[in-house]
Amino acid sequence: MTIQTTIGKTYAVTSAAECTVTTPEGILIATCPAGEQTLFVAPTTEIEISDDAALVTESFKGAPAGLSAVWGSIKKVSASLASKLNVSTFNAHQANTTVHVTAQEREKWNGKQDNLTDESGNMTLAGGLTAAGTVNANGGINIPLAVGAATDTSAVNRLYASGLAAVTAAFSPQSFLSDFSLYGGSVAVDQTVPGWLWRLKKTSANPGTVQVNLMNPFLGASNYSGWHGFVLPVALGNAGSTAARKLTFTLGKSGNIVKKTAAEMDMFTLSPAPGSAEPFARFVDVTFYLVNDASTNPAGYPVRVRELVYDSAQAKWLCYETLSVIPSFNTNPSCNMFLSYQQDRPGRGVRAGLWIGSNAADGRRLLCIADMHGVVDTFSWTGVGALYWDSDGTNSHSYLGAMRQMTAAGYNQPNGAYAAFQALETRLIQSTSVTEFTPYE
Numbered sequence: 001m002t003i004q005t006t007i008g009k010t011y012a013v014t015s016a017a018e019c020t021v022t023t024p025e026g027i028l029i030a031t032c033p034a035g036e037q038t039l040f041v042a043p044t045t046e047i048e049i050s051d052d053a054a055l056v057t058e059s060f061k062g063a064p065a066g067l068s069a070v071w072g073s074i075k076k077v078s079a080s081l082a083s084k085l086n087v088s089t090f091n092a093h094q095a096n097t098t099v100h101v102t103a104q105e106r107e108k109w110n111g112k113q114d115n116l117t118d119e120s121g122n123m124t125l126a127g128g129l130t131a132a133g134t135v136n137a138n139g140g141i142n143i144p145l146a147v148g149a150a151t152d153t154s155a156v157n158r159l160y161a162s163g164l165a166a167v168t169a170a171f172s173p174q175s176f177l178s179d180f181s182l183y184g185g186s187v188a189v190d191q192t193v194p195g196w197l198w199r200l201k202k203t204s205a206n207p208g209t210v211q212v213n214l215m216n217p218f219l220g221a222s223n224y225s226g227w228h229g230f231v232l233p234v235a236l237g238n239a240g241s242t243a244a245r246k247l248t249f250t251l252g253k254s255g256n257i258v259k260k261t262a263a264e265m266d267m268f269t270l271s272p273a274p275g276s277a278e279p280f281a282r283f284v285d286v287t288f289y290l291v292n293d294a295s296t297n298p299a300g301y302p303v304r305v306r307e308l309v310y311d312s313a314q315a316k317w318l319c320y321e322t323l324s325v326i327p328s329f330n331t332n333p334s335c336n337m338f339l340s341y342q343q344d345r346p347g348r349g350v351r352a353g354l355w356i357g358s359n360a361a362d363g364r365r366l367l368c369i370a371d372m373h374g375v376v377d378t379f380s381w382t383g384v385g386a387l388y389w390d391s392d393g394t395n396s397h398s399y400l401g402a403m404r405q406m407t408a409a410g411y412n413q414p415n416g417a418y419a420a421f422q423a424l425e426t427r428l429i430q431s432t433s434v435t436e437f438t439p440y441e
Helices: 067-082 087-094 103-116 158-170 416-424
Strands: 002-004 010-015 019-022 028-032 036-041 046-049 055-058 177-183 187-193 197-202 209-214 229-235 245-251 257-259 270-272 282-288 300-311 316-327 336-343 351-358 366-373 386-391 396-401 403-406 429-437
Touching: 010 019, 010 028, 010 046, 028 036, 158 416, 177 187, 177 197, 187 209, 197 209, 197 386, 245 270, 270 282, 270 300, 282 336, 282 366, 300 366, 316 366, 336 416, 351 416, 366 416, 366 429, 386 396
Parallel strands: none
Antiparallel strands: 002 046, 010 036, 010 055, 019 028, 019 046, 177 209, 187 197, 197 396, 209 386, 229 336, 229 396, 229 403, 245 282, 245 386, 257 270, 282 300, 300 316, 316 429, 336 351, 351 366
């Protein structure tokens, strides 16, 4: 039966049979044993008595000790339950397949996640991969070039790679060895293969310089040709000779130049004239020391690269010096095949580098000896026009071959050779420094 009550007042219930006192929501307030009287505090304006014959009266006595505190907790629980969804609302929510993931869907998704990468982070796909944006692979991309690789689906294959090499060669004409000048009376030239291969010799201990001029400087060159590097065949020295060899050249529009030929090895053979402020010019010399230096770490043969660059912001010339060491195990300067300069694309501030190639019994054959500053192929400059060779000691020699000067298949296109050199290189650089250079008088 339902009894009207006043919230907070105490009531007594007496029943011949056992009965319960609950709220209309079914929350138990009290249990009244058969034949006894029980006091309770009304939590709501109505209460339900399970025994219709029970007697309920208001009591003017206080409720039993602790009952109010207990009822306070019951009220909190009641309020919490009242805020919950009813059964029909809960069942409708549970049946909503849009907001819930089924067990089958979860299993399928987990399977896909597990197949994305293995424990090492590697991914293997059964099908192809299409990307709308740029795919970055800083670690490189391994492209199988097996003979017979399919060509219809278009990956890079052996034939395609060979074709790219042919295009690169077509845009890299030879600069033949044209004529020479001798300075100091201690040097000589044997034209072993005229125009193609010369032997440069040092015949006495006195300082001497050989100037080798390149034809045109290279055939087919024009203004703004997209010049981005060269490969110079050079065998540095004869076995048993410990004399240092130095190669000097300029890059970019140089303006007025000071020549110091037949001078000490540490002297710049080519440098800017006093008052010169040519931002496009680069004066470069590379000195190979053919004495194994055990004091370096690792031990080996030092190579010094110096580059003179005009800094417009500071209004002065700077000398960028790089020291590299050729490993002494099976590799030394006498094994050198070529010297190569490559830059990413035409322009100042672009990435550039200097490499040597070795034919020694060593897995490290493409050796980076310096990071350089890029140049602009300006209106009046079409490539390297001359090389200068210096050597100390006596009875030393080097071989120079016709230079291959490299241009792009389209102006200002990236230089694939630079990227390839960088990908395959072993860096020998040990230290770098920058100092101010005061032009010679």
